[in-house]
Amino acid sequence: MELRQLEYFVAVAEEANFTRAAERVRISQSGVSAQIRELERELGATLIDRSTRTATLTDAGRVALEHARAALACAGAVRQAVGEVTGLIRGRLTVGMVTGCTITLFFDALAAFHRAHPGVEITLLEGNSVRLLDDVRSGAVDLALVGTADPTPAGLNTLTIISERxxxxxxxxxxxxxxxxxxxxxxxxxxxxxxxxxxxxxxxxxxxxxxxxxxxxxxxxxxxxxxxxxxxxxxxxxxxxxxxxxxxxxxxxxxxxxxxxxxPALLALVWTATKSPALDRLVRHCHDTFTTRPVQVG
Known part of the structure; x- marks a missing residue:
């Protein structure tokens, strides 16, 4: 059993779709399917029901999901602990951005973070604000720049960037x-x-x-x-x-x-409470960038 197999399994479970899961982990759909089938063979049970267009968990899959998430969290904790000792932050962050975003300061913040922490891999994706909010809450996305009508979206930390009529x-x-x-x-x-x-x-x-x-x-x-x-x-x-x-x-x-x-209509950064040093640093870079320079749209 490999960590990547657990990662792909969790992605399919959370996305309920093999195509979206493949986009999330950035390999082909066939690659995701093959690795999950190998995991199922090793466990001796079917984890994903593929009989409909929506990928749903079997009873065995629901039991396995909690432990798969825990295993990935433990592996991440090991990487973080070693990184703290060596002073090097590593890992992967998935960052969401509302479709059509033209806030160049956001890209400046990402670039500054990348220069400071080149060991962190960033995946940037666009989407509908409602979907991005859900993805941040579920953990599928670490941080997102979204348009919202709510100053404090439920369950999320927020940094308001723009508030306008x-x-x-x-x-x-x-x-x-x-x-x-x-x-x-x-x-x-x-x-x-x-x-x-x-x-x-x-x-x-x-x-x-x-x-x-x-x-x-x-x-x-x-x-x-x-x-x-x-x-x-x-x-x-x-x-x-x-x-x-x-x-x-x-x-x-x-x-x-x-x-x-x-x-007002708001543009805000949202994220959940986290123990991830990488996300903590990214939030800090975004905060410093947006609070020290004027925001321009377009």
């Missing part, structure tokens, strides 16, 4: 362009171009609409601010973005403050 963006010829501010009711009379569900900006918008019992007409959804602005400039609808995002498009679009959306 929402604005509506329209081209100069749009009927709303003559107004300095708009309400939820005003923009609900028009088709909207906005972020998809699961993003912080969309969550703030949806909550504000629900509070006022307004059902917005979503024309187009896009993850990138540039795409949303371009679509609005071409007349596909009223764009909904944050204040700093809107500043990049002032030559083409007019930004109107939405007066009855009180909650």
């Amino acid at each position: 929402l604005v509506a963006l329209v081209p100069p010829e749009h009927p709303l362009a003559k107004q300095a501010t708009v309400s939820i009711a005003d923009i609900a009379d028009h088709r909207l171009v906005c972020m998809p569900e699961g993003t912080g900006i969309r969550t703030v918008l949806d909550r504000a609409c629900a509070l006022r019992r307004v059902q917005p007409a979503i024309a187009v959804q896009a993850s990138a601010a540039d795409a949303i602005a371009d679509l609005a400039a071409r007349g596909l609808g009223v764009a909904i973005l944050s204040e700093s995002m809107s500043s990049h498009y002032k030559s083409r679009l007019r930004a109107l403050r939405i007066i009855d959306v009180g909650d």
Whole structure:
């Protein structure tokens, strides 16, 4: 029995999917499958039910999962203990980032961490903020930069990077362009171009609409601010973005403050309490970077 086999087994169990597990551990799907079958042969029991599209644990698999996680944690503790004695931090960190992120300071923090601790392997992945929050809680992702409407997501440590109000963006010829501010009711009379569900900006918008019992007409959804602005400039609808995002498009679009959306959209780093020296150092690098330099979006 090898540690990598246990690692692949845990990945499949947590992802409930061989393809996603293979992406997570960064080998081919066939490689993951082969190693888990070898583990099953050695244990004399089937651990994963492969009869449906979702990979689910058998009774034997559920029993094995707890011990597999414990074995991996022990192996990690050995590496950490030796690293503390030798002064060298090693290991692997999985870092999540909301799709479409253009916060260059985040990349600066990762680069500074890599220079200081080259023995730590970093895997960077993009995803929906809701999924990333779940992945951090489950331990599949160590730290993530997410958009959220909640200042303190349940069960997570948080470092807020940006907190901004929402604005509506329209081209100069749009009927709303003559107004300095708009309400939820005003923009609900028009088709909207906005972020998809699961993003912080969309969550703030949806909550504000629900509070006022307004059902917005979503024309187009896009993850990138540039795409949303371009679509609005071409007349596909009223764009909904944050204040700093809107500043990049002032030559083409007019930004109107939405007066009855009180909650800000947040961009935040999230992680769980940890005994990992590598994650502790990465959090420290991120904190130092974001608290000493101005954050720019785009």
